[in-house]
Amino acid sequence: MSLQALWSVPLTYPAQILNALALLMALAGSWLLLATQRRRSQFKLRLVQGNFQEALMLAARHRVDGFFTRFGALSLALAVTLSWVSTGL
Structure with missing residues (x-):
């Protein structure tokens, strides 16, 4: 397949390209939100079990969890916007 034929595919179907990009962003954002939620639930479980030293180490990641949550929500919002x-087109 020549380069010109390859370049004509996204020009012919721009809506499908944008929808594919939106799907990839939605998958990445949802995975990030699920992983962050799982890490937070592990933190709560360790607090209940009495592993305070491990819980303190995980508490240092609280800011990182907040960033991941915001980034995941932003990527989902961007995916909806791209799909819309x-x-x-």
Whole structure:
């Protein structure tokens, strides 16, 4: 397949390309939110079990968890926006 034929595919179907990009962003954002939620539940479980030293080490990651939550939500919002924009193409 020549380079010109390869370049004509995204030009012919721009809505499908944007929808594929939105799907990839939604998958990444949802995985990030699920992983962060799992890490927070492990922290709560360790606190209940009485492993305070391990819980203190995980408490240092609280800021990182907040960043991951915001980034995951932002990527999901961007995926919805891209999908919405692609309907107009």
